[in-house]
Amino acid sequence: MSDKLWGGRFEASPDQFVDEFGASISFDQLLAKEDLQGSLAHVKMLKHTKILSANEADQIIAGLEKLAHKLTTGELEFSVANEDIHMNLEALLAQEIGPVAGKLHTARSRNDQVATDLHLYLKKRLPQVLEAITGLQKALLCQAKKHQTTLMPGFTHLQHAQPITYAHYLMAYWQMFKRDYERFLFNQKHTDICPLGAAALAGTTFPIDRKFSADQLGFSEIYANSLDAVSDRDFALEFLSNSSILMVHLSRFCEELILWCSYEFGYLELSDKFATGSSIMPQKKNPDMAELIRGKSGRIFGDLIGLLTVLKGLPLAYNKDMQEDKEGVFDAVKTIIPCLKICTQMVETLSVNKERMEQVLTTDFSNATELADYLAKNGVPFRQAHAIAGKLVLHQIKQQQTLQDTDLATFQKFSPQIKADVYSALDQRTAVKRRNSYGGTGFAQVEQQIELAEQFMQKFE
Numbered sequence: 001m002s003d004k005l006w007g008g009r010f011e012a013s014p015d016q017f018v019d020e021f022g023a024s025i026s027f028d029q030l031l032a033k034e035d036l037q038g039s040l041a042h043v044k045m046l047k048h049t050k051i052l053s054a055n056e057a058d059q060i061i062a063g064l065e066k067l068a069h070k071l072t073t074g075e076l077e078f079s080v081a082n083e084d085i086h087m088n089l090e091a092l093l094a095q096e097i098g099p100v101a102g103k104l105h106t107a108r109s110r111n112d113q114v115a116t117d118l119h120l121y122l123k124k125r126l127p128q129v130l131e132a133i134t135g136l137q138k139a140l141l142c143q144a145k146k147h148q149t150t151l152m153p154g155f156t157h158l159q160h161a162q163p164i165t166y167a168h169y170l171m172a173y174w175q176m177f178k179r180d181y182e183r184f185l186f187n188q189k190h191t192d193i194c195p196l197g198a199a200a201l202a203g204t205t206f207p208i209d210r211k212f213s214a215d216q217l218g219f220s221e222i223y224a225n226s227l228d229a230v231s232d233r234d235f236a237l238e239f240l241s242n243s244s245i246l247m248v249h250l251s252r253f254c255e256e257l258i259l260w261c262s263y264e265f266g267y268l269e270l271s272d273k274f275a276t277g278s279s280i281m282p283q284k285k286n287p288d289m290a291e292l293i294r295g296k297s298g299r300i301f302g303d304l305i306g307l308l309t310v311l312k313g314l315p316l317a318y319n320k321d322m323q324e325d326k327e328g329v330f331d332a333v334k335t336i337i338p339c340l341k342i343c344t345q346m347v348e349t350l351s352v353n354k355e356r357m358e359q360v361l362t363t364d365f366s367n368a369t370e371l372a373d374y375l376a377k378n379g380v381p382f383r384q385a386h387a388i389a390g391k392l393v394l395h396q397i398k399q400q401q402t403l404q405d406t407d408l409a410t411f412q413k414f415s416p417q418i419k420a421d422v423y424s425a426l427d428q429r430t431a432v433k434r435r436n437s438y439g440g441t442g443f444a445q446v447e448q449q450i451e452l453a454e455q456f457m458q459k460f461e
Contacts, residue, residue: 024323025078028085030330032076034120035085035113036068038196041216042108045197049209052103060104063097084323085117086110107206108199111230111318115195118326120217122191122239125333126184132340133181133246134460137174139347141453144170148446151428152267152357153366160364163428164441166352171449176249178456183242190235194219198229201317231317233307233325240304243332247297250339254290257346261287266356271349274342289346293339300335303328361428365393367403374425378417388415 014022040061047057067089070076082088087110094101144167154164194217197203197210203226214222223229260267270287278284310324361367368389375385392414396406404426411418424430436442439449 022083022320023080024084024326025080025082025088027327027330028114028117028323029078029088031085031114031117031121031326032071032089033068034117034124035089036064036071037120037217038113038116039089039104040064040068041213042196043104044216045209045213046103046106048212049207051106051206051208056100056103059097059100060093063093063101064104066096067092084110084114086113107197107204107208109201109230111200112195112198112226114322115198115230115232116217118233118236118329119191119193119195119219122235122329122333123188123218126188126191126239128337129184129333129340130181132337132344133177133184134457136340136344136347137177137181137453138457138460139344140170140174140177141450141457143167143347143350143352144174144446144450144453147352147354148443148450150352150354150357151361151432153361153364154441160360160366162369162435162441163361163366163432165432165443165446166354166357167446167450168441171446171453173249173253174453177246178453180242180246180249183245184239187235187238187242190238192219193221193223193235195223195229195232198223198226201227201230227317231314231322233311233322236325236329237304237307237311240300240307240328240332243300243336244297244304246336247293247300247339250343251294251297253343254287254294257290257350258287258294261290267353269351269353270346271351273349274346289342293343296335296339300332303332358428362404363402365396365403367426367428367431368393370425370431371403371422374422375415375417378419380415380417 043052043057043060043064046052047054047061052060067076076092078085078088079091082091090101090104093104147166147170150166151163152166152169153160154162154169194210194214196213196217197208210222214220223232257268257270259265261270270285270290272285274287274289275285276288278286306328307325310321314321371392372382372385372389375388376382380388392403392406392411395410395414396403399405404423408418408420408422411422432441433443436445439445
């Protein structure tokens with residue numbers, strides 16, 4: 001007969017390597033605290049409903065509390081032979097209080113137990129993610145306030161496109177992280193549902209009180225269907241999806257930090273705290289932390305794809321495949337929070353080369369759209385105005401001059417509608433100021449964006 005806790009109908013035990021292959025204790029021991037909390041709530045419910053006597057329940061409660069203390073002090077040792085955190089803790093409880101420990105599992109299955117653990121794990125950590133996102137938003141907002149009038153090139157296709165403010169650039173990322181915040185905030189709703197009491201898949205014949213258990217654990221809702229309760233991992237998928245989108249934003253931002261800090265751009269400089277040197281080239285200052293964040297996006301995408309693939313073909317309800325749901329979630333938690341914190345500190349300590357960013361605008365053609373708009377406002381159809389501006393750009397490129405360097409006579413050869421006031425329109429600072437459509441890069445619009453962002457951030461103070 002098998003010596004497993006579930007081994008009554010088995011005549012043989014698995015070999016050690018099979019045990020090791022099937023065991024999850026190497027990683028799900030991270031759920032030990034949550035598992036003990038779930039068990040305490042469950043036994044208190046069993047006492048409340050008189051499914052267990054007060055004496056039996058109190059013995060189990062005392063034993064669980066002792067295990068919780070030992071967990072805190074690092075005294076618990078887990079065994080592969082007991083497979084997972086649930087069986088390990090039940091075996092340890094039996095060592096503490098004897099056979100009455102076996103009554104803890106009344107009206108419960110490992111299926112609803114593990115689902116509850118994972119819900120609790122994410123429920124506790126989502127606020128930490130939200131706090132880390134708002135920390136980065138505050139840093140971006142602080143820098144944007146300092147640079148409302150600092151000009152820089154805006155890019156499309158990594159080519160100079162139109163002049164913008166550095167504050168406008170930073171606020172674009174602030175908006176991305178706001179959406180990330182909102183996604184994780186909504187993720188809390190589906191994480192805050194309690195599966196405990198669904199048992200294996202069909203509920204239980206015992207007169208349990210699922211709401212009592214949920215209240216003990218701080219859940220605001222309980223699953224309405226026991227099959228769904230034990231098989232649902234949407235909340236974990238949402239978390240990994242949200243984490244993946246967040247890492248896209250962090251990676252894009254870090255990619256630009258890397259570019260802007262390069263010798264070719266020279267717009268920014270990272271603090272020495274977030275850079276490393278070369279073992280052979282003494283002059284190097286490498287943006288390693290930004291590169292690592294960019295690189296770690298791949299592992300988070302992998303965590304999401306892994307769980308999607310695990311779940312896509314599973315019949316209801318629980319299957320052993322679902323043991324693979326945890327490591328990706330654990331990995332994402334321990335990855336995205338440090339990434340957010342490091343990115344926040346990089347933003348806080350960035351040095352901005354205002355002169356360099358503004359100087360490059362005097363030697364490019366990012367004001368060509370201003371010329372086309374100028375012509376359109378003077379009655380030239382925009383498509384024709386676009387063509388005239390393009391021809392002037394080509395002419396000045398051949399002359400190795402900018403549009404600002406063009407004399408009025410040359411301007412008027414291309415279009416008689418061009419007058420002396422064109423030079424004011426071509427001024428980069430004027431160009432930025434006049435882009436005053438809602439959400440634009442105009443100084444007044446950026447100031448409004450910052451004001452709205454500050455109002456949003458007030459609730460976190």
